[in-house]
Amino acid sequence: MGFLGGSCLAERLSHYVTLTPREQAALGTLEQQERSFRRGAVVRREHDSARDLFIVRKGWLHTSALLGNGSRQIMRLHFPGDILGVSGVAFARAADSVVAITDASLCPFDKDRLACLFEDHPRLAALIFALATAERVALADRLASIGRTAARARVSLVICEIFARLRIAGEVDNALHIPLTQEEIGDATGLTAVHVNRMMRALVDEGLIERSGSIVRLLDEVRLAGEAGFVNRFAKIDTSWLPAAR
Amino acid sequence: MGFLGGSCLAERLSHYVTLTPREQAALGTLEQQERSFRRGAVVRREHDSARDLFIVRKGWLHTSALLGNGSRQIMRLHFPGDILGVSGVAFARAADSVVAITDASLCPFDKDRLACLFEDHPRLAALIFALATAERVALADRLASIGRTAARARVSLVICEIFARLRIAGEVDNALHIPLTQEEIGDATGLTAVHVNRMMRALVDEGLIERSGSIVRLLDEVRLAGEAGFVNRFAKIDTSWLPAAR
DNA sequence: CGACCCCTTGATTAGCCTCAACAACCGTGG
DNA sequence: CCACGGTTGTTGAGGCTAATCAAGGGGTCG
Numbered sequence: 416m417g418f419l420g421g422s423c424l425a426e427r428l429s430h431y432v433t434l435t436p437r438e439q440a441a442l443g444t445l446e447q448q449e450r451s452f453r454r455g456a457v458v459r460r461e462h463d464s465a466r467d468l469f470i471v472r473k474g475w476l477h478t479s480a481l482l483g484n485g486s487r488q489i490m491r492l493h494f495p496g497d498i499l500g501v502s503g504v505a506f507a508r509a510a511d512s513v514v515a516i517t518d519a520s521l522c523p524f525d526k527d528r529l530a531c532l533f534e535d536h537p538r539l540a541a542l543i544f545a546l547a548t549a550e551r552v553a554l555a556d557r558l559a560s561i562g563r564t565a566a567r568a569r570v571s572l573v574i575c576e577i578f579a580r581l582r583i584a585g586e587v588d589n590a591l592h593i594p595l596t597q598e599e600i601g602d603a604t605g606l607t608a609v610h611v612n613r614m615m616r617a618l619v620d621e622g623l624i625e626r627s628g629s630i631v632r633l634l635d636e637v638r639l640a641g642e643a644g645f646v647n648r649f650a651k652i653d654t655s656w657l658p659a660a661r
Numbered sequence: 662m663g664f665l666g667g668s669c670l671a672e673r674l675s676h677y678v679t680l681t682p683r684e685q686a687a688l689g690t691l692e693q694q695e696r697s698f699r700r701g702a703v704v705r706r707e708h709d710s711a712r713d714l715f716i717v718r719k720g721w722l723h724t725s726a727l728l729g730n731g732s733r734q735i736m737r738l739h740f741p742g743d744i745l746g747v748s749g750v751a752f753a754r755a756a757d758s759v760v761a762i763t764d765a766s767l768c769p770f771d772k773d774r775l776a777c778l779f780e781d782h783p784r785l786a787a788l789i790f791a792l793a794t795a796e797r798v799a800l801a802d803r804l805a806s807i808g809r810t811a812a813r814a815r816v817s818l819v820i821c822e823i824f825a826r827l828r829i830a831g832e833v834d835n836a837l838h839i840p841l842t843q844e845e846i847g848d849a850t851g852l853t854a855v856h857v858n859r860m861m862r863a864l865v866d867e868g869l870i871e872r873s874g875s876i877v878r879l880l881d882e883v884r885l886a887g888e889a890g891f892v893n894r895f896a897k898i899d900t901s902w903l904p905a906a907r
Numbered sequence: 908c909g910a911c912c913c914c915t916t917g918a919t920t921a922g923c924c925t926c927a928a929c930a931a932c933c934g935t936g937g
Numbered sequence: 938c939c940a941c942g943g944t945t946g947t948t949g950a951g952g953c954t955a956a957t958c959a960a961g962g963g964g965t966c967g
Contacts, residue, residue: 465899480805483890488805505794507899510892511801526902533787534904537779544779544790548751551797554804555757559726559734562807562851566923596945605808610923612947644729646756653753656772658780812955842913856955858915 422446423522424470427496428542430583431652435660441536446470446522458500458513458521465503467523471495474519475594478502479602480511489603491554492516494580501547504529517594537658545652553648561605564644569604570614571643574624574631579647590632668692669768670716673742674788676829677898681906687782692716692768704746704759704767711749713769717741720765721840724748725848726757735849737800738762740826747793750775763840783904791898799894807851810890815850816860817889820870820877825893836878 425434425442434442449472452458458469461480476493478500490511493499502510503526533540553576560572574593581587597615598608606614618624623639625632633639671680671688680688695718698704704715707726722739724746736757739745748756749772779786799822806818820839827833843861844854852860864870869885871878879885 480801482805482809483887484810486809488801488809490801490804501794502798503899504902505791505798505894505898507901510798510894526899530783530787530902530904533779533783533790537776537783537786540783540786540790541776541779544786544793545751547790547793547797548747551793551800552748552751552756554797554800555726555734555736558736558800558804558807559728561804563728563732563734564730597947598945607924608946609925609948613923616947641729648751648756652751653749655753656750656776658776843915844913853956854914855916855957859955862915 423472423496424498427583428539428546431546432538432542432654432657432660438536438539438660441532441539445524445528446472448524449520449522452476452515452519452521454515454518456515456519458515458519459509461509461512463509465500465506465509466525468498468500468503468526468529469513469521469523471497471499472520472522475516476513476519476521477516477599477603478511478513487602488605489599491550492577492580492603494584496584498543498547516599536661538660541657542654545654545657549648549652556644556646556648557603560644566604566606566610567614567617568643569606570600570611571618571623571639572645573600573603574633575636575640575643575645578633578636579645580649583649589636590630592629593631594629669718669742670744673829674785674792677792678784678788678900678903678906684782684785684906687778687785691770691774692718694770695766695768698722698761698765698767700761700764702761702765704761704765705755707755707758709755711746711752711755712771714744714746714749714772714775715759715767715769717743717745718766718768721762722759722765722767723762723845723849724757724759733848734851735845737796738823738826738849740830742830744789744793762845782907784906787903788900791900791903795894795898802890802892802894803849806890812850812852812856813860813863814889815852816846816857817864817869817885818891819846819849820879821882821886821889821891824879824882825891826895829895835882836876838876840875 422439422443424445425439428434428442458476471493473495476499477489478491478493479487479489481487499513557572560569577593578587578591581591597611601608601611604611615626619626623635625634668685668689670691671685674680674688704722717739719741722745723735724737724739725733725735727733745759803818806815823839824833824837827837843857847854847857850857861872865872869881871880
């Protein structure tokens with residue numbers, strides 16, 4: 416709220432380019448509806464019809480998949496301003512599930528609206544493509560983390576990423592309430608909750624972070640990022656090639 | 662070659678929509694240049710300037726990253742018709758390296774050309790976005806595989822994916838020359854070459870695949886895909902929402 | 908023919924999982 | 938208000954999967 420007619424997406428995008436009034440208006444139309452979800456609610460289940468995309472207005476959510484062996488992989492965390500359910504762009508049925516981690520509020524919009532954006536606002540379409548690409552790179556970073564680094568580094572990486580992404584939205588210092596269970600962190604990192612617990616403890620013991628309840632404070636951010644091999648993919652993206660605004 | 666004026670990308674895209682002559686012409690302009698690379702050649706190194714994207718005309722390549730601990734993660738394999746170096750859409754400098762696995766031939770084109778596509782051919786832009794999204798979902802599948810499944814399933818998945826993706830290009834039965842070393846398969850699956858070897862042997866012993874040299878034959882594709890939890894993300898994508906062609 | 912790369916197999920080690928028990932916390936209902 | 942069940946966090950003990958270390962064989966290229 417409190418920005419550009421209350422459009423969370425416009426607020427996010429304006430972090431990278433200066434939006435024209437027409438563009439702001441176009442983005443505003445994507446957030447006309449709003450739906451609320453309780454903590455734990457399933458926004459969309461795998462294989463559901465996937466005509467809608469969502470813009471996160473409030474809360475944390477995750478995109479995940481259940482595997483044949485009963486385990487779960489969390490693909491991505493979502494924060495206010497994120498577009499989620501993007502896999503619906505490629506498929507008629509959802510490839511993954513979306514679950515509310517905290518109470519959350521979403522603005523659904525139909526794929527057709529996205530088509531209109533491609534028709535009328537090529538610059539916005541290209542920018543959204545660029546941001547989706549940055550997310551893909553961040554996903555690849557996590558792939559490398561899970562595939563090729565030890566448990567401590569994996570846990571460090573999610574912590575780094577959460578802080579970095581929330582800082583773009585602003586209002587985050589170096590302490591943060593993280594409403595994730597250790598089981599959820601495990602499902603994001605490919606570890607068990609038990610081992611996440613031990614790794615968190617190790618990070619605390621070595622003075623990298625501090626915990627009280629669900630609040631995490633970064634004590635030595637440089638070393639934490641170093642161990643994790645963290646690169647902030649969202650700080651700056653290349654907008655030099657984007658077509659002109661309309 | 663042998664299709665639509667020789668554009669590999671047009672050939673790929675026409676698998677999903679019927680291209681108009683204007684669209685074909687626009688795609689053709691992306692493949693005016695062509696560069697050849699020898700097996701093992703580095704097309705682009707991490708941190709290099711990333712103004713160009715590439716369309717694969719011939720050969721196999723991979724996108725990978727080297728980690729601080731000396732290991733390597735292969736993010737994606739590339740086959741003819743693929744667009745690679747897409748991370749350049751988001752960043753001014755490459756987030757990953759591209760290496761030729763076999764002798765390969767690529768058509769580089771500048772990001773500005775992509776901007777033109779967004780301006781003049783919204784339907785193509787949207788389709789490319791949809792395909793990039795399908796790839797992101799496939800990447801997420803591999804994340805789940807590496808994070809939450811055992812070594813055998815991970816190896817099975819790469820095999821399934823390679824076959825499925827090459828079948829879209831056609832001319833692949835259920836036997837295929839796979840020019841990957843076991844080390845490369847390990848770097849793609851988060852395993853060591855030694856363990857890849859053992860898992861391949863297990864797949865052979867149980868009659869799921871057959872090997873002679875670098876040729877792999879699928880003997881029980883259903884069971885292999887079942888173990889891997891494989892879903893073919895490239896068979897069919899939703900084009901119903903795309904804007905009208907111009 | 909030698910050097911190098913890749914594949915293959917065995918033996919040992921280590922990191923993470925599994926199982927288990929208990930404490931702390933929370934929302935709910937009596 | 939307290940009792941209660943359920944969820945989450947914490948810690949220990951032991952087991953298994955995959956890594957590491959090591960050695961040898963086959964193929965290819967200079």
